[in-house]
Every structure is written in structure tokens, then in C-alpha cells.
Amino acid sequence: MKLSTTLKALGLAAAVALAPLAAPAQAAGTVTVAIALDPGSWDPIDTFVVDWSSAANNIFDGLTARGADMKLKPGLATSWEFLDNNSRIRFKLRENVKFHNGEPFNAEAVKFTFDRLLGPEGKKGPQQSNYNSIDRVEVVDASTVDFVMKQPDPVLLTKLAGYGAMIVPPKYIQEKGDDYFNTHPVGTGPFKFVSYEPKVSLTLEAFPEHWGGAPKLDKLVFRMIAEANTQIAELQAGRIDIATLIPFGLAPTVEKDPKLSLISITGPTVVALRLNTQNGITKDVNVRKALIMGIDRDAIIKAVLLGHGKPIASFQADLSFGYDPNLKPLPFDLAKAKQMLQQAGVQPGAPIKIDFRGNDATFREVAQAAAGFLQALGLKPSLQPYETPVLLNDIIPNGKTGEAWHNAWGGWTFDYDNTAYLMYHSGEKWNPYDKDPKLDAMLEKQRSIYDVKEREKILQEIARYVADNALEIPLYNQNTIYGVNKRLKNFEPPADRRFRFTDVTVE
Known part of the structure; x- marks a missing residue:
């Protein structure tokens, strides 16, 4: 059986392998990641695309967290318990946490986040339906909230670790407005926003006061590169550290490059x-x-x-x-x-x-x-x-x-x-x-x-x-599949492409 497209892809791989390698190396302390799409908004309630989370998982935190090991663990909530025949979930919140703008994280921020997600603003986006099992969030005290449930949702604790459930800063959004927040995001994550050029790049820098410890990198850059062969050429040239678009036919090109690792999980x-x-x-x-x-x-x-x-x-x-x-x-x-x-x-x-x-x-x-x-x-x-x-x-x-x-x-x-x-x-x-x-x-x-x-x-x-x-x-x-520059250390490749770069270092 003739699989002509595969052969064409392999031919392309040979061409890509000849890309010039004379570009300057990445700056020390900076990691550059290629993602395929610009989500158009960095607000957690506005999108479901994976490329949003590849970057924004470093800006925001959820009440729960899930790392590359797939295990659910505490995030901005340190613990939770089910009450009233599972119709109420009580979360104890992490104390002394700050948003990147200095605003305090507390129960009011959690309530604001979910009122917004489940209200008119959230209705405009694709995330609200994932959380409709929640009737409302009630503040018990500054470090405790109750989720009052409309119906059981056995996947909720996992859903709180990503996408629409990321906790956002009330005062910042109320003062700056939703449109500004779309392009100037603020969260509690290990990296904070620096700049965004639509369809080109998003730049973040380390947030030393992160509750989980300061990142070991200085800066993260996410470049939007929609073409797979361009991503691979940039990876080979040393202008990006991680390529996320690796067609199967081009995998051997990455695998054969002595400076790169092909990760397939x-x-x-x-x-x-x-x-x-x-x-x-x-x-x-x-x-x-x-x-x-x-x-x-x-x-x-x-x-x-x-x-x-x-x-x-x-x-x-x-x-x-x-x-x-x-x-x-x-x-x-x-x-x-x-x-x-x-x-x-x-x-x-x-x-x-x-x-x-x-x-x-x-x-x-x-x-x-x-x-x-x-x-x-x-x-x-x-x-x-x-x-x-x-x-x-x-x-x-x-x-x-x-x-x-x-x-x-x-x-x-x-x-x-x-x-x-x-x-x-x-x-x-x-x-x-x-x-x-x-x-x-x-x-x-x-x-x-x-x-x-x-x-x-x-x-x-x-x-x-x-x-x-x-x-x-x-x-x-x-x-x-990822293509990764071998200068990255302590990089745990996530199966779902939701990167978290807190512990990554570069040589």
C-alpha cells in the first residue's frame, strides 16, 4: 500500500535538516517555546485551546493542581472536604499568597472568579459549561470557601486544576476591564506577564514571590509558529528550545540531531x-x-x-x-x-x-x-x-x-x-x-x-x-511528541502539553 504523504513528509524532513545553524544561542536563563496558535485572549474563561494552557499554566494557579505525573495535588487550596451528603465542598485556602500586581489572594478572589465564570462574562466563552455543576461559591471566612453544588461532579476536582477555573484578581479586572485583562493577564503563578505581540509572542518573567518557590529561570518566551517545518528549523537553529509541532514524518529529523532530544510519550x-x-x-x-x-x-x-x-x-x-x-x-x-x-x-x-x-x-x-x-x-x-x-x-x-x-x-x-x-x-x-x-x-x-x-x-x-x-x-x-534542546534540564514533558517551568534550568 502506497502512503505517498508519508514519503513526502520524510522528504521534507531531509530538507529541514539542511537548515542553517548559525543563529545565536538562547540567552542564559531564558527558555523559548514554540506553540502553534495564538489563543487571542489570555483570560482563562475565553478559550479551550491547548496552546493557551501551554503558556498560561505558568501565569495562573487553580485551587487544585496536576503535574506531569498526572497526580492531583493541592494548589491554591491546601485541602478540601465534602459536606452535606456531597452537596457542598469546603476548600481551605493557602494564606499569604499574592497576585502578580500585589493584590492579595483570598476567599473573595475565589468567589469573584467563579461568579464571573458562571455569570454573563463566562457565558460569552466556551468554559462555563464545564463548571455548570456548581450552583454558587460562598465565603466562609477569608481563607475558606464552600462550593454549593447543583449536582454531583466527580471530575470537578480535576477541572479546578486548569483552564476556566484559574483564579483571577478581582480588583485588577474591575479597574482595568475585561478587554485589558485579555491582553495583560495577572495571576498567582510562577511567571508574570511582560509583553504580548498578537500572533507573534508572549513574554513572561519569573515571579520570585510565588508561593511554591521562585522559578529557576529568568524568562519564558512563547512564540506562535503555525508551520511544523518552521518550528523544527528554528529548533535546529537554536532559536527555540521546545517545538510542539512534530509531524510523525519529521520525527526522525529531530531524533538524529545531536543537540536535540525527541520526546514521544x-x-x-x-x-x-x-x-x-x-x-x-x-x-x-x-x-x-x-x-x-x-x-x-x-x-x-x-x-x-x-x-x-x-x-x-x-x-x-x-x-x-x-x-x-x-x-x-x-x-x-x-x-x-x-x-x-x-x-x-x-x-x-x-x-x-x-x-x-x-x-x-x-x-x-x-x-x-x-x-x-x-x-x-x-x-x-x-x-x-x-x-x-x-x-x-x-x-x-x-x-x-x-x-x-x-x-x-x-x-x-x-x-x-x-x-x-x-x-x-x-x-x-x-x-x-x-x-x-x-x-x-x-x-x-x-x-x-x-x-x-x-x-x-x-x-x-x-x-x-x-x-x-x-x-x-x-x-x-x-x-x-516534543523536540527539545538538550540544554534544558529538569524538564518534565507533560502528556497534555500543559507546561510548568518552575524547576527547569538551562545550561
Whole structure:
């Protein structure tokens, strides 16, 4: 099977390797990171893009924190307890903490942050819906707050460690206004804002008074570089220290450079072909299982991802809460798959259409490879690329897909609920075809439970149920890949790209 795009990418890698290396080295005490996108606002409630958190995770703190080791720990709250049959969560707050502008952090700042997030200002952005389980925040005293809950939310403590829940300074925002805060952020994190040039760079400097200890670096610079080959050329030239856009085909270029390290670790992103259970040949569950068995996922991982990924049995990474190590993918078995299609009465040359995001060069190769396997099954596959907004906002939610469609999903919470509820519950945007009362009941039940073991058991049952019903072809969990200058020391690569540079040093 010819995977032409991979070969082109490898050719590009050779060209990039010849980039000039005569640029000046980074200044001592400064680390420069390339991110792909400018989020357009540094206000925590305004965005959900990962590149926001790559930078802003160093400006802001949440009540809880989660490091590269994935373990939840105290942040601006030192402890928490559940009261009144779990309808109230009481947080004890860290004392003697200051925002970068000298404003004190206290219970009023927490209340202001969540009143704002859950109010009209938060409604303008994409983060409010992640925290709608909170009814209100009540101040108990200067260092204690209660979260009064509308409903249980077993993922809330993790969600408080990132994005919309980052604590913001009341007086500063009230005096300067929301528009100014968007481009001049102030938090309690280990680095403070210096300057921002839209679509070019964000510069931060160490905040020596940080409650967790002063950073060991003097300065952080985040450069917005949308082109992967440009990021790699800048990395090789020594003008950036970390590249976050490393296409699989260019990974060998970084790996071979003696000044650089290629870091490839399990990340949150999983990729599948979701299946239309209402129309076409995929209406039959046995046909859906035959399609899974007819595609060699290991071959795709090896040829397209160059090994930077692993097969999956459910739509989640093995770092996900709810992952079941005992659930194994259906094996690749072309002969068995053909037999199952025959038994299901599928005629040779039956059509099967795959809809996918046309701007995703990697998945275009995956789709071509999958189509080759489906053709070997005796089917007539066709590939339909769409502009990403059209596919995500029209074709999928309105049930206008072909038999299969491209679904890539991350989720920094690493909790299967974040995926499963949105993918499989009746009426959800990403579930245009299925209404399954049994599955709905399981999804709803786990959301009402704080007991970790009981909830994990239900999430694993959901994954098995989805696999038994073959609602998708689980393809792979792709690695998070970084290119890093070897002059960085004590750098812990986060799976979710939420960097925290407090302990990093440079030679």
C-alpha cells in the first residue's frame, strides 16, 4: 500500500535538516517555546485551546493542581472536604499568597472568579459549561470557601486544576476591564506577564514571590509558529528550545540531531472511525465488527505514525480514568472479516464512505490506508474530505455522514466521562444516530458517584458495552511528541502539553 504523504513528509524532513545553524544561542536563563496558535485572549474563561494552557499554566494557579505525573495535588487550596451528603465542598485556602500586581489572594478572589465564570462574562466563552455543576461559591471566612453544588461532579476536582477555573484578581479586572485583562493577564503563578505581540509572542518573567518557590529561570518566551517545518528549523537553529509541532514524518529529523532530544510519550489524543448505526451496511453490528477486524491498525501505526502510537480497544488512552487493561482490541483477521460480511449478506462492491477532516494530513494517510483494507474486504470505499468546521458543526451533528467518519478526541482531564458522555449519550452533538436507554443510564449513573472504585467499574462497563456494540473502529492513541534542546534540564514533558517551568534550568 502506497502512503505517498508519508514519503513526502520524510522528504521534507531531509530538507529541514539542511537548515542553517548559525543563529545565536538562547540567552542564559531564558527558555523559548514554540506553540502553534495564538489563543487571542489570555483570560482563562475565553478559550479551550491547548496552546493557551501551554503558556498560561505558568501565569495562573487553580485551587487544585496536576503535574506531569498526572497526580492531583493541592494548589491554591491546601485541602478540601465534602459536606452535606456531597452537596457542598469546603476548600481551605493557602494564606499569604499574592497576585502578580500585589493584590492579595483570598476567599473573595475565589468567589469573584467563579461568579464571573458562571455569570454573563463566562457565558460569552466556551468554559462555563464545564463548571455548570456548581450552583454558587460562598465565603466562609477569608481563607475558606464552600462550593454549593447543583449536582454531583466527580471530575470537578480535576477541572479546578486548569483552564476556566484559574483564579483571577478581582480588583485588577474591575479597574482595568475585561478587554485589558485579555491582553495583560495577572495571576498567582510562577511567571508574570511582560509583553504580548498578537500572533507573534508572549513574554513572561519569573515571579520570585510565588508561593511554591521562585522559578529557576529568568524568562519564558512563547512564540506562535503555525508551520511544523518552521518550528523544527528554528529548533535546529537554536532559536527555540521546545517545538510542539512534530509531524510523525519529521520525527526522525529531530531524533538524529545531536543537540536535540525527541520526546514521544502517551498523550490524551485518540483517533477512531465512528460508525453510522442507522444507515447503510454499518447498521448491522456484525458488519461493524467485521470492519474492525478488516483494518490492520498495527500496520497503520507503523507506516503512518512511525510507531508513535498504540492500538486501542476503547476511545481512550491507557492514562484515562476508566481504562480497562483487560479489554483487548478485536484482532486483525481479513479472512474472518470477509466471512462475517458474507454471513451478513453484504454484497461485493457495497459502498462505504469515510468522511474526514481535509486539513489533517496524517489522517488523510490513515484514511487512504483504511480504504485499502476495506477494498481488500471486497467493499467499495470512498473518501470525503471536509473543512473541519463543516464536518464538526454540520455533517456530524446533523446526521449527514456516510457509513464512517473521522473522530479525534483529547481531553486534558484524562477521564473517560469527558469522552463517553459526549460521544454516546442520547442527544449529544457527537452522537447523531444512537438512542440507547441502557447506555444512557450507565453514563448518567457514573456522573452521580464520587466513590472512585465504583465509578471506575461503571466506566469500564461502558467501554465494554460500546465495544460489544461496535459503535466505532478504535484506531490508535497517538503520542504527544516534543523536540527539545538538550540544554534544558529538569524538564518534565507533560502528556497534555500543559507546561510548568518552575524547576527547569538551562545550561
